[in-house]
Amino acid sequence: MKSILNPKFSSLSSNFPKLSSFSLFSRPFTSSFRNNQSRFSNPLCLNQTTTATPLFIVSSTNSISKSQNRTLQATASTSGDIHVIMGPMFAGKTSSLISRMKSESANGRNVAIIKSSKDTRYGLDSIVTHDGAKLPCWALSDLSSFKQKFGVDAYEQLDVIGIDEAQFFDDLYDFCREAADHDGKTVIVAGLDGNYLRKRFGSVLDIIPLADSITKLTARCEICGKNALFTLRKTQDTQVELIGGVDVYMPVCRQHYVNGQVAVETARHVVESNKVECGSHT
Numbered sequence: 001m002k003s004i005l006n007p008k009f010s011s012l013s014s015n016f017p018k019l020s021s022f023s024l025f026s027r028p029f030t031s032s033f034r035n036n037q038s039r040f041s042n043p044l045c046l047n048q049t050t051t052a053t054p055l056f057i058v059s060s061t062n063s064i065s066k067s068q069n070r071t072l073q074a075t076a077s078t079s080g081d082i083h084v085i086m087g088p089m090f091a092g093k094t095s096s097l098i099s100r101m102k103s104e105s106a107n108g109r110n111v112a113i114i115k116s117s118k119d120t121r122y123g124l125d126s127i128v129t130h131d132g133a134k135l136p137c138w139a140l141s142d143l144s145s146f147k148q149k150f151g152v153d154a155y156e157q158l159d160v161i162g163i164d165e166a167q168f169f170d171d172l173y174d175f176c177r178e179a180a181d182h183d184g185k186t187v188i189v190a191g192l193d194g195n196y197l198r199k200r201f202g203s204v205l206d207i208i209p210l211a212d213s214i215t216k217l218t219a220r221c222e223i224c225g226k227n228a229l230f231t232l233r234k235t236q237d238t239q240v241e242l243i244g245g246v247d248v249y250m251p252v253c254r255q256h257y258v259n260g261q262v263a264v265e266t267a268r269h270v271v272e273s274n275k276v277e278c279g280s281h282t
């Protein structure tokens with residue numbers, strides 16, 4: 001198996017856990033594989049290990065004229081693609097990303113995974129699912145530093161870039177556009193579309209207009225077992241970014257999100273009015 005690591009970073013990468021069935025830096029891309037785009041729009045090909053279900057999947061498969069096809073073929077060697085996997089916490093986004101990256105690697109494409117260094121939950125050297133599956137990754141604070149850190153020559157030979165915890169990258173849009181439009185990379189992005197208030201989270205929604213396919217996954221509502229679309233924060237913290245897992249968050253359906261928010265808000269008001277009362281007695 002050919003390594004595309006440049007010497008400068010091979011020592012760093014040797015700190016990554018060794019993989020048995022998956023190579024982070026596998027054989028160079030084979031052209032026949034790049035034509036096989038349709039599987040991204042086929043949920044059956046995701047081979048998910050999670051109980052989560054895709055809410056919707058969109059892909060661009062319009063029919064094209066012969067002349068358009070010739071133009072496309074002419075640019076095929078430089079044109080990449082972007083696939084977005086989104087949904088609430090526990091929906092299987094990381095599981096799906098791992099499954100796709102393994103599949104790309106098994107097809108002979110060179111792959112690398114990046115995650116936000118803000119996600120310190122399970123260490124920085126891997127992306128890890130809530131049920132413990134993992135793959136080595138590069139933990140970065142921004143995406144723009146990736147090419148330099150990975151090595152410019154090694155980057156040239158990369159076919160597929162996976163990005164986990166995408167909501168934490170401010171430069172997501174520019175990185176994805178550059179990687180797909182100019183560098184010919186396949187970019188697979190996994191992240192939260194919404195935060196605990198169901199408002200847009202970071203730049204994940206901004207890359208929808210750039211994307212070839214969008215997969216919105218759902219988890220299972222922790223209260224009733226129905227499809228969970230939202231992430232409920234169980235604590236009274238109000239900052240948007242708060243790293244955590246089951247200790248802080250739970251996936252819920254619409255009904256239990258509304259009920260849960262009312263409960264959390266009520267608790268917050270009780271705590272705040274208690275503080276005011278205590279203050280007035282001092």
Ligand SMILES: Nc1ncnc2c1ncn2[C@@H]1O[C@H](COP(=O)(O)OP(=O)(O)O)[C@@H](O)[C@H]1O
Pocket residue numbers: 049050051052088089090091092093094095096128129130131219220221222251
């Ligand atoms: N309420 C839940 N609904 C679905 N999966 C859950 C739930 N709670 C825990 N899990 C576990 O989480 C796994 C998905 O984890 P992961 O891929 O890390 O999700 P995400 O990246 O979307 O947060 C599932 O395979 C399942 O084992």
Ligand SMILES: Cc1cn([C@H]2C[C@H](O)[C@@H](COP(=O)(O)O)O2)c(=O)[nH]c1=O
Pocket residue numbers: 088089090093094119121191192194195196197231240241242243244245249
């Ligand atoms: C809803 C919400 C989540 N976060 C944080 C919590 C976790 O560290 C990650 C999401 O991880 P996952 O792989 O999708 O399970 O994001 C946050 O900071 N703010 C929020 O509102």
